[in-house]
Every structure is written in structure tokens, then in C-alpha cells.
Amino acid sequence: MSDADGTLTALARALERTQRKVGDLETLVRQLSADVTRLTRARPPAGDETGTAGSGVGGWLAARDVEAGATGLRDLIDWVESVYLRYPDGELPSCWLWHPVVVEELWWLHGAHSTAFDDEEGSWQRIGDWHDRFRPGVARRLRAAVGSCELALHTAGTDLHDGSVVPLANAASDIARAWTTSRALPEPDSQQLVTAERHDRAQHRRGHR
Structure with a gap:
């Protein structure tokens, strides 16, 4: 394998790892968004002392x-x-x-x-x-x-x-x-x-x- 081929292989593996990390981050962001939505529904807004x-x-x-x-x-x-x-x-x-x-x-x-x-x-x-x-x-x-x-x-x-x-x-x-x-x-x-x-x-x- 030439030096160029080795470099391309390493870059491909690095890109694959980066894509996996981005996917994990997207999943985490969606989970955090869902958690924030649940907390917003469960707690009164600031200054709101009553509601329906x-x-x-x-x-x-x-x-x-x-x-x-x-x-x-x-x-x-x-x-x-x-x-x-x-x-x-x-x-x-x-x-x-x-x-x-x-x-x-x-x-x-x-x-x-x-x-x-x-x-x-x-x-x-x-x-x-x-x-x-x-x-x-x-x-x-x-x-x-x-x-x-x-x-x-x-x-x-x-x-x-x-x-x-x-x-x-x-x-x-x-x-x-x-x-x-x-x-x-x-x-x-x-x-x-x-x-x-x-x-x-x-x-x-x-x-x-």
C-alpha cells in the first residue's frame, strides 16, 4: 500500500468516527430537548403563581x-x-x-x-x-x-x-x-x-x- 493509500484510509476512518460522534450528539440533543419540554410542562413559568x-x-x-x-x-x-x-x-x-x-x-x-x-x-x-x-x-x-x-x-x-x-x-x-x-x-x-x-x-x- 502506498503512502497516499494509507493516508486516504486513515482519513476515511477518522471521518467515520466523526460521523458516529455527530450522530450520538444529535441523539443527545433530541433527548435533552424532550427533557426540557417535559420540565416546562411540569413546572410553572417564572412569575406564574396560578393557572388552570x-x-x-x-x-x-x-x-x-x-x-x-x-x-x-x-x-x-x-x-x-x-x-x-x-x-x-x-x-x-x-x-x-x-x-x-x-x-x-x-x-x-x-x-x-x-x-x-x-x-x-x-x-x-x-x-x-x-x-x-x-x-x-x-x-x-x-x-x-x-x-x-x-x-x-x-x-x-x-x-x-x-x-x-x-x-x-x-x-x-x-x-x-x-x-x-x-x-x-x-x-x-x-x-x-x-x-x-x-x-x-x-x-x-x-x-x-
């Missing part, structure tokens, strides 16, 4: 933005009615919106549900976890948190569903405004008290059938 309940962003207890809070509650109410209340133990007292911890529990449960069933992020394991652990755990904690509470107990001087309809959903905007601006929840008005009493009475009857 199903986005996995923020939460209710730390909410500060009135509009985002109201949007998140409307999204949460739709999900509670279409998913959470479909389960036998998925009951809510009429005063659920007046319990920030209840809203927070449902908020993250909604986010976990959305992630579990997401086309890209979801998996059968996550779906199983949601059904087996997350949802029953939230239902159990909500029963412990609110017990037999009712809206009348949230009026001044006190201690503190119809079917699958979320109780007093029309109070969401007032609740969101009060909580995100002052952390002081509004006193229920007379019409809400009547609606709550009717709801709680009907739920009590269903529970003793």
Missing part, C-alpha cells in the same frame, strides 16, 4: 391573580362535575368553595388526572395510581376536612348535590376575587343559604337510603 386547574401549574392556596383564579375555578368545576362526582364517594358539601383546602385538593387531583391521561405524558401506571391512590386519598381527606359542614356555618358568628351538579358553582367568581385579593372569603348570601340547605337536605336523604 388542569394544567398542573400553580395551585389555589397560592393564587394571587383574580382572572386566573376565576378561570381555574371554572375549569375545576367543569372537571369536578364531569369526573369527580361520578364516583360513589365523590360527594361535596354545599360549602366546598368556602374551604380553601378542599379546592386545593381537587385542584391538584384534577392536574394529576390530566397528566395521567395526557397523550404524551400519561401512562397506564399513572392512570392506575390516580384510580387506586390519588382519588380515594382525596375523597378520604375531604370527608375528614369538612365532615358534616354546611354553608350556614360560614355566616358571621358561627364556628367555623342535586345529582351530579356542583353545589353553588355560581359563587366561583366572588370566591376567586375574595381569596386572591384578601384571603378573606365572602359571607354567603340568603339565596346561597337556601340553595345550600336544599342541597344538603337532599344529599342527606340520599345517604340514608
Whole structure:
């Protein structure tokens, strides 16, 4: 083999090694890009303290933005009615919106549900976890948190569903405004008290059938 042939062979081998390294780098870049996308979806953007309940962003207890809070509650109410209340133990007292911890529990449960069933992020394991652990755990904690509470107990001087309809959903905007601006929840008005009493009475009857 001539010196020229040897040089060409060495160059060819070096080029082959370089091409393999470039291919490995391209694979690594694609993996890093996918990881960044997952992290972006899993964590709130800088300065974003709340978001829609199903986005996995923020939460209710730390909410500060009135509009985002109201949007998140409307999204949460739709999900509670279409998913959470479909389960036998998925009951809510009429005063659920007046319990920030209840809203927070449902908020993250909604986010976990959305992630579990997401086309890209979801998996059968996550779906199983949601059904087996997350949802029953939230239902159990909500029963412990609110017990037999009712809206009348949230009026001044006190201690503190119809079917699958979320109780007093029309109070969401007032609740969101009060909580995100002052952390002081509004006193229920007379019409809400009547609606709550009717709801709680009907739920009590269903529970003793």
C-alpha cells in the first residue's frame, strides 16, 4: 500500500468516527430537548403563581391573580362535575368553595388526572395510581376536612348535590376575587343559604337510603 493509500484510509476512518460522534450528539440533543419540554410542562413559568386547574401549574392556596383564579375555578368545576362526582364517594358539601383546602385538593387531583391521561405524558401506571391512590386519598381527606359542614356555618358568628351538579358553582367568581385579593372569603348570601340547605337536605336523604 502506498503512502497516499494509507493516508486516504486513515482519513476515511477518522471521518467515520466523526460521523458516529455527530450522530450520538444529535441523539443527545433530541433527548435533552424532550427533557426540557417535559420540565416546562411540569413546572410553572417564572412569575406564574396560578393557572388552570388542569394544567398542573400553580395551585389555589397560592393564587394571587383574580382572572386566573376565576378561570381555574371554572375549569375545576367543569372537571369536578364531569369526573369527580361520578364516583360513589365523590360527594361535596354545599360549602366546598368556602374551604380553601378542599379546592386545593381537587385542584391538584384534577392536574394529576390530566397528566395521567395526557397523550404524551400519561401512562397506564399513572392512570392506575390516580384510580387506586390519588382519588380515594382525596375523597378520604375531604370527608375528614369538612365532615358534616354546611354553608350556614360560614355566616358571621358561627364556628367555623342535586345529582351530579356542583353545589353553588355560581359563587366561583366572588370566591376567586375574595381569596386572591384578601384571603378573606365572602359571607354567603340568603339565596346561597337556601340553595345550600336544599342541597344538603337532599344529599342527606340520599345517604340514608
